[in-house]
Amino acid sequence: MVGREDKSIAFQNLEKKVQKSLALIAEIKSTFEQEKIGLAWTGGKDSTTLLSLVRMFFQGKIPYRVFNIDTSVKFPEIYHFRDSLAKEWAFDLIVLRHPEAKKIITTARDHAECCTLLKTNVLHDGLRKYGIKVLLTAIRWDEHSARAEEPYFADRGDHVRAHPILHFMERDIWQYIRDHDIPYCELYDKGYRSLGCIPCTSVSSNSGPERNGRSFDKEEIMNKLREQGYF
Numbered sequence: 001m002v003g004r005e006d007k008s009i010a011f012q013n014l015e016k017k018v019q020k021s022l023a024l025i026a027e028i029k030s031t032f033e034q035e036k037i038g039l040a041w042t043g044g045k046d047s048t049t050l051l052s053l054v055r056m057f058f059q060g061k062i063p064y065r066v067f068n069i070d071t072s073v074k075f076p077e078i079y080h081f082r083d084s085l086a087k088e089w090a091f092d093l094i095v096l097r098h099p100e101a102k103k104i105i106t107t108a109r110d111h112a113e114c115c116t117l118l119k120t121n122v123l124h125d126g127l128r129k130y131g132i133k134v135l136l137t138a139i140r141w142d143e144h145s146a147r148a149e150e151p152y153f154a155d156r157g158d159h160v161r162a163h164p165i166l167h168f169m170e171r172d173i174w175q176y177i178r179d180h181d182i183p184y185c186e187l188y189d190k191g192y193r194s195l196g197c198i199p200c201t202s203v204s205s206n207s208g209p210e211r212n213g214r215s216f217d218k219e220e221i222m223n224k225l226r227e228q229g230y231f
Helices: 007-011 014-031 045-057 076-089 111-130 170-180 186-190 216-220 222-227
Strands: 037-040 065-069 093-096 134-136 153-155 160-162
Touching: 007 014, 014 045, 014 134, 014 170, 037 045, 037 111, 045 076, 045 170, 065 111, 076 186, 093 111
Parallel strands: 037 065, 037 134, 065 093, 134 160
Antiparallel strands: 153 160
């Protein structure tokens, strides 16, 4: 099976990593019906790289529904990038949101509650509504310890999570973006390395972990959030 985990790929050159990702995308295409395949896109560098790889595989087209979760507290730059790229690349963008959630909770006061209501529950509702059975996400082994042992294909009960760029490292993402002239959100040029919601994201240090600009309280409960369906 193409998706078998062999972590030695993480130390190969970028060309081999790209070919591995394309092989995983091919396996997804051959295993699942097109209308049951979805792609999670945050507007960040990683999910934009994944979006680009799918577009590369399908020779300039993205045949799958692309899901974006709108928490209503993201940076304006992310919204602008999301909408402009969706128009430029002409894909089927589906924005998922919980319009009543902010009336129920105080944003970022309880990170578990906030992420569950604004992201996880919204995502699961969207996947059920659109009949998605496999969701492509852009998590990476080296990004967070909670993702270090993630398989390429993870059964989540009602759907499968597929992770075609697990073996990319942060430097691979930026090399790929430069090599292929991929658009990206301008916040990265302002010192951010990992993008989330405004209350939980700050400018990052160039040294140390990639997510050192994200809320420490949230990072500490990442395993719990992932058990609930967060990606």
